[in-house]
Amino acid sequence: MKLNFIKVNPTENMTVFVLDQIPRSMYMDIATKIMDYSNVYAEQVGFLENISSEDSEACVRVHMMGGEFCGNAARALAAILVQRKHCKIQREESKFIVPLEVSGTNEIINCEVEHNDINSFISTAKMPLHKSIKDISIEYKDTVHKGTLVEFPGIVHLIVNSQGIDEKEDFFEIIKEKFNDLNYDALGIMFFNEENSYMEPLVYVKLTESLIWERGCGSGTAALGIVFSHRLKKSIDMVVKQPGGQLEIFTDWNENKINSIYLKGVVNIVAEGIAYI
Template sequence: MMGGEFCGNAARSLAAYMVYSSYPGLNKIEDKYLVELEVSGAKEMVSCEVLPTQKSNEFCSKINMPLPVSTDEFKFDYENGSLNIVKVELPGITHFIIACDGIKDKQDFFTKFKSELNLDELDAFGLMFYEAHKNFLEPLVYVRETESLFWERSCVSGTTALAYALSYDKKENLSIEVNEPGGKLLVEASWCDGKIKSIKLDGKVTIVAEGTLHI
């Protein structure tokens, strides 16, 4: 990625495009393609499963996500209350899961949160505003290298952080469909022997355009 951060959606999309373009050497098992990728921000190879659909330009692309490096939970005072925040550090990016009920101005919250926690030392981080009653996640991602702040339509690493937090809290397997501005992601967390063994995310990828960029 542009700032060297990890992006799960970029990995899923590349895997789908490789199948779409009949990239040589892909491993096929039954009706699925297994794609191994080297991705910025991830220390190990990232595995994807790509399933073609009846539409030639549409695929179901599942990614086996890198597990968090560390997690933490803390309180953050905002306006007249105290918010419970879950910090999930993933390879290449750190996410903060925030129950956003009662936060009227999320941009203002970001400014205060970044300033008070001195987050400039992080290469990339996301504020994952989560509404549990709607199972709705709204991702806001900041990348230091490019000084960019962007409301993502969908965030795989942020959804991974959310799934990790929910599964760890309940101490059980998790399988939920998370609603995001750009659509839905199915996330599965496997809990075994007192810890999370794996997190996988699945969703549709559509090839909408092709072209040549002259630089």
């Protein structure tokens, strides 16, 4: 099988978009092969689909490999559509407004994109609001670790202090077992060092059974911003360093709740071509 693809770098959360229309029943197998080191190689795969209806304001729909929501994928796809001058994009001075349908949420995800350099863009996505937030305790090697669980549509993130957790994938197995009855498409553990504002994202996608140390995680960054906004009871604007670079997260806090969340960072379009599956 030959598939047309574009490979994009949003904060080194390397993402491949499959441009051809294929049955969803094939997504898991194709994504697994594309992500492999012997193929195109990436951390995640999204599949472009037709919009839900002719009345939809969205340019296109992207369905992630596990049906999860991904902020970085939304930002990256918006940059591609600006590069390709999609007909539904609106221009406001130096910014392009790109509406998208994204798996894991029924909301239209609006992105703002600005040119940064050749094939490089600054892309900001308005993220869907979280469904819930709660503090939890996890026992690991005779020590109780405090964390905060943030649930989005389709993906759940645990924010936890990275100090004292020396074998992080073993820690993940404890979390996976603890959340065995929790309904999710993807589960992320965001190991955060507050002193350095540095986060290491470990993300598990249930459908593909993939566990990946991501170089940058958009929804995990949003979850971290939500935790701090709730902790401080105010709007926040923070830069979160990650292995692949940095992402900026904004929240708007009003009437004792978060009303909006924005994720911002650089997107580089790095390759396009044909993948042989």
